[in-house]
Amino acid sequence: MKFVRVSWKLLVGLKDLLVLVFMLLFFAAVFLLLNSGPNPALVRDGALLLKLNGVVSEQPADMDPLTALTSSATPVGEIRQRDIIRALQLAEKDNRIKAVVVDMDRFMGGGQASLAAIGRSLDAVKKAGKPVYAFATAYTDDSYQLAAHANEIWMDPLGGAMLAGPGGSQLYFKGLLDQLGVKANIYRVGTYKSAVEPFLRTDQSAESKTAIKGVYDEVWSQWKADVAKARPQAQLEQMLNDPAGAVEGARGNLGQLALSTKLVDKLGDRVAFGKFVASKYGADEKKTTGGFASVPMEALIAHYGPESAGKQIGVVTVAGTIVDGEGGPGSAAGDTVSALIYDALDNKDLKALVVRVDSPGGSVMASEKIRLAIAAAKEKKIPVIVSMANLAASGGYWISLPADVIFADPATITGSIGIFGVIPSVESGLAKIGVNADGVKTTPLSGEPDFLSGFSPQFDRVAQSAIENGYRQFLTRVATARQKTPEQVDAVAQGRVWAGGTARQLGLVDRTGGMDAALAEAAKRAGLKSDDWHPVYIEPPVSFAASLLSGLMPKRAQASAPMDIFGHAAWQQTLFVQRMATDLEMLTGVKGVQAKCLECGDFASPAPAVPDKGWLAILAKAIS
Secondary structure, three states: OHHHHHHHHHHHHHHHHHHHHHHHHHHHHHHHHHHHOOOHHHOOOEEEEEEOOEEEEOOOOOOOHHHHHHOOOOOOOEEEHHHHHHHHHHHHHOOOEEEEEEEOOOEEEOOHHHHHHHHHHHHHHHHOOOOEEEEEEEEOHHHHHHHOOOOEEEEEEEEEEOOOOOOOOOOOOHHHHHHHOOEEEEEEEOOOOHHHHHHHOOOOOHHHHHHHHHHHHHHHHHHHHHHHHHOOOOOHHHHHHOHHHHHHHOOOOHHHHHHHOOOOOEEOOHHHHHHHHHHHHOOOOOOOOOOOOEEEHHHHHHHHOOOOOOEEEEEEEEEOOEEOOOOOOOOEEHHHHHHHHHHHHHHOOEEEEEEEEEEOEEEHHHHHHHHHHHHHHHHOOOOEEEEEEEEEEOHHHHOOOOOOEEEEOOOOEEEOOOEEEEEEEOHHHHHHOOOOOOOOOOOOOOOOOOOOOOOOHHHHHHHHHHHHHHHHHHHHHHHHHHOOOHHHHHHHOOOOEEEHHHHHHOOOOOEEOOHHHHHHHHHHHOOOOOOOEEEEEEOOOOOHHHHHHHHHOHHHHHHHOOOOHHHHHHHHHHHHHHHHHHHHHHHHHOOOOEEEOOHHHHHOOOOOOOOOOOHHHHHHHHHO
């Protein structure tokens, strides 16, 4: 009995100790959060420092606390594109900012349309007489798209420039599913609706190859034109047409190859680069080796604060896969986004609404909820403008339909007008292990969909008919919004994706331009002068836990970011595994009819979701 009392006291003491440790960690995290915010006092004479550690995104995702703390995967830092552009716009006019330094040593990419807009802002800074300098250990397509806009490009001597262009392989699971005895029952409309091909085929269909090759060529041409205009001296063709020959000719010295082909201007490590900048704009206050007088992007934005002059133009961002239910930032949850729009229309004095879309689509039901909320603004006689970012395909195009004007970048991926549904069944798998299913029915649809015995022809006909009706509704909505006949829309629909330039020629979008053009058009239609309005961003709040984690995780994310070309290759493998897991999740996790573009993943911002488990879960999902 005495032993029991002692043990109980020890347990109580241990519990109290754990509570105390938890409270200490909590308050330490709060302290770090309060002290990790941007400091406006850091704005002084020097260079604006754009430290791009992570990926550029339209709306950074809310970090799930439990996943971030328990997952073996390192969270990826996200930099909001509009923050970068605002900092550059402020730098144009702030006399204390003498130059801009773009540090891309741990840059992990972004969508081509988003990066093109940043490039235009860098050009504006140069036009204002302020030089732009870029530094990285290695350059890939995304980082070089930005670096090309710099007055001077630096690269570490041990680095290199590896320019590859879009394209690559995609996994097809039909053979694996056949071996496991799993049947993907697919209901779709659209000759080019290839989102379900990985479960239906062992290779890519000719129609899908034709469509996606056309988009690749158009987008890649835009990339080359952008880079050539920004840096005409760069000898791109040698690296693009015969990379192996070029590297072998340089005896594997990637740094000297980049220098000789004028892809970069100087070779030097980070310290040498820092000393160069310091020689022009002064050393940092602590006189650190390789340091220079700089103003962090976040500090400059905090110094000026949010815009507030004049009337309000609402801006709502729909970023990521469109899903049912509720979600935080970076998640295009139908209930959340529609509620935010309705609330803003009810409680804010909006003169116009701009919808920024960066989504491959997703749930048809959620897409329709968002479309109806946007349409409610038009019912209130408020001008509605859509600005398409990197992706506005399928469901992303669906929600864009109420707009008075649709803007798209030439590299925007849009269209993919088509829908599908996927439901798995395991009748063959059960038969392989000697398990059968049997029963009685009272109607042709009793027990359907029957995952054990397979779906009946009656259910297949009902499901396919419902999908075809949904496709007709999609066509009708597009035809009404774009002032075409359903037959005209069907000719450019069928699930086919288009780049922004071709989409404009086809009448799917109205004008070429970015967010600045969309805001200017919204102000014009609202009758506002150029200095009599400001944007109001309508977004879900970042959770307190996510705010805490964002202050604790950057160092961990920075430590794992790629630097040289081999690090970038490993990063691409990580993205590939993430995409494989996402593809498989479509088979088991889709809850309703989908208007989604699967092949559009190549054009999205490359920030992967943090998996809730490690490699074992991914492998288990692949073979289960």
